[in-house]
Amino acid sequence: MKQDVRILLLGEPKVGKTSLIMSLVGEEFPEEVPPRAEEITIPADVTPEKVPTHIVDYSGNMANVVCVVYDVTNEDTIDKVVRYRTSMCYIRVPIILVGNKSDLRCGSSMETILPIMNQFSEIETCVECSAKNLKNISELFYYAQKAVLHPTAPLYDPEDKQ
Ligand code: GTP
Numbered sequence: 001m002k003q004d005v006r007i008l009l010l011g012e013p014k015v016g017k018t019s020l021i022m023s024l025v026g027e028e029f030p031e032e033v034p035p036r037a038e039e040i041t042i043p044a045d046v047t048p049e050k051v052p053t054h055i056v057d058y059s060g061n062m063a064n065v066v067c068v069v070y071d072v073t074n075e076d077t078i079d080k081v082v083r084y085r086t087s088m089c090y091i092r093v094p095i096i097l098v099g100n101k102s103d104l105r106c107g108s109s110m111e112t113i114l115p116i117m118n119q120f121s122e123i124e125t126c127v128e129c130s131a132k133n134l135k136n137i138s139e140l141f142y143y144a145q146k147a148v149l150h151p152t153a154p155l156y157d158p159e160d161k162q
């Protein structure tokens with residue numbers, strides 16, 4: 001069986017993300033649009049590829065800081081951080097890199113994470129923590145709050161880096 005398809009619509013405010021979803025569902029252009037559409041699920045039998053499809057709307061109100069979480073014991077999840085960051089540049093919010101499962105590793109993942117931090121100015125900070133032994137959990141949420149209330153990094157502007 002094929003995996004469900006999950007579609008996230010990203011883009012600048014007011015480009016029409018919610019309208020696109022509502023037009024699809026309602027088969028007509030909505031004159032009034034909420035900031036965000038409810039997540040919708042399209043049953044497999046009415047999709048061309050016969051897979052259940054979920055559509056998730058993003059709204060500028062959804063988040064003003066994003067924590068991208070990786071597993072400090074799994075290099076692969078660190079590499080993927082770059083990919084998440086690439087989609088985040090459409091959201092333009094500060095990013096916090098969160099290395100979880102620090103209880104499973106001695107030493108730190110900073111060596112691997114530093115080049116990524118240096119490459120992308122919108123990454124505010126990084127923190128290693130452990131959900132298991134509750135290490136740095138409150139710090140993580142404190143950093144996230146701080147990134148919103150007192151941002152230091154200029155947010156990514158695609159125009160800047162061409
Ligand atoms: P945020 O939730 O604020 O990020 O915006 P959004 O991307 O969801 O945009 P939304 O669907 O709220 O649409 C923004 C405005 O553009 C609304 O006034 C819509 O009616 C209008 N709009 C959306 N799609 C179209 C379109 O295809 N044509 C026209 N003319 N207007 C559109």
Ligand code: MG
Binds near residue numbers: 019034036058
């Ligand atoms: Mg919207």
